[in-house]
Amino acid sequence: MVTSRDVAHAAHVSQATVSRVLNGNTRVAPEARERVLRALDELGYVPNASAKAMRTARAGAVGIVASEMLNPYFPRLLDALTREARERDLTVLLWNDDDPAAPMAQAGVKSGAVDAVIFAAAKQETTGVDQLASRGVPVMLVNRADPGNPVDQVTSDHEGSGYAAAAYFLDRGRDDLATVFGPRDTFASPARERGFRRCLAERGVEVATRRWFVGTTSYEHGWASATALLESGTLPSAVFCSADLIAFGVISALRRGGVRVPEDVWVMGNDGLPMSEWDPFDLTTHRQPIEEIAKQGMDRLVARMAGEHGEPRRIMIPTELIVRGSTAHA
Template sequence: MSQRELGLVTSKDIAKLAGVSQSTVSRVLNGSTLVTPETRERVLSFMGSYSPNANARAMRTNRTQTIGVVVSEITNPFYPELLEAIYRACDARGLTVTLWNEHDPAAPAAVSGVRRGLVDGICFVSATSDASAVHQLAEQGFPTVLINRGMAEVACDQVTSDNYGAGRLAAEYLVNNGVTRIGMVSGLDTALAVVERRHGFLDVLHEHGINVRADWTVSGPLSFETGYSAANIIASGHERPEAIFCGNDLLGFGVASSLQHMRVGIPSDMWVMGVDDLPMASWEAFNLTSIRQSVNDMATIGLEMLTERIDGLETEPRKIHLPTHLVIRNSTAHRPLQP
């Protein structure tokens, strides 16, 4: 359907109505000083429903005003929240978004979109260590940013939470409240954020002479199902931990649901902690103590870095780690964090 069929005014229509050439209309649109004030005012008076052709604009500026976003875990409630923040950040800059939900580390659709010139830059929000597309695009110098997930060996801009600090924050809270028998449910090592959270958590425990027993440690996909089955394993033994730290909230929801099914009291019999502070964490069914990430800040800073690269910024790749915050709820009995 054409713009005319949609009831929209084109630059050709404006030229005819204003009695000027189409090139004069283009000069007005581009802010040229070669147009007299009287002509500019006459052209602008007919611009009410003008809608510029995106393809034509892209040909003139060599820009699509479109950002590609690659995600591979769209069913994880954290990612819709992050994507919404990215959409808001793009909208504030007049940018549109093309979303690719890819499970293939090579991200073929995204790479194809870049080669076809569909986007000006691309951000990966759930990249793992085997994401070859990230390596490929970064090596080619295409504007690329990682938001939420970092990759130590990739030379591109990255903005993540301080995941190591998040793990330390969780462990310090437990230790400072006298909890020493601790279980842990973590993700797989393919994601740097998972590894950093685990290292931060375990480093604090080791500093206090606390070891996590092997039979109280479970790793798997960052899913509700993993948490549910992990709690069955950890809590079914003769001895139980006092608390279980979970690598994200989804794991925490699974652990809490499983413990409730086993009639293990939370927090009277066992504490449960997560990371992300999803909106669901505050639901009465969970009331999950969690480590909050600055989702809006990640999106805003990530898009700012990406647009700077699109505009030609040439500096060393930047890596930004945003602070996290402890949010205490009923799953840990609201005991205060000691100084």
């Protein structure tokens, strides 16, 4: 698809200039307008739903509600979302807010600063989604699956990745397991936990309660959980972590305690952070399709901004298992 950025590059002008030409703004130099019109014709540019959204919206801006900003996954998701917005000539306001009522987003809509809101916050309870949707504000849930919310949603298959993690271990004879999950008041970690438990139940495998850790999505939680395993005197054959950040802490603590990864214990994460490729971790993980989530999410949002009606769409995209050295036999 040809974008306004492509047109701007071909015409040697800014994207703002292209937008002004498309919107009929007369404040464009004649020679620049001519170059833009020629580029539009040569490239076969066709205005899409984003252009219509820009014509009908009041602000030409979207707001993003995020949280857990110290988790490296979320800056990557936000980067992808803002790049997709820029491709559609939309500006972005970011709110780092874990308040369920999303007061900053509510204020942004009320003031006319934004025309639509993306919820990328990790927390499950977000009453602000219902409140904005009930007022007819275009709302999108990104990387969150909430069947009870009548809004568009795009997410990776968190539960499927948890199921696949358990199957990977069990298929290779690793049934003496430990798990380290993030908080249960979020979307991703509980879904991964459900998938992991479902696979264990189907295979008739149990994990001792003392080896089932739940806490924060943090390096420190991984370190503390692995330390508890070391102090117990009996190590599992494999550890599944619901996030790469947790897995980094687990690997570090095990190695500090003289345990070899993967020779003594296998470790698997989830998210596919770039750091998982680093030699000190070489982490087997489930890569989330961040770019595709951002693209499909923004496509749905601008369609709503352009006036599209109909039932909300719930799009779930599979994750990809990346096998590396932390589980051996890569």
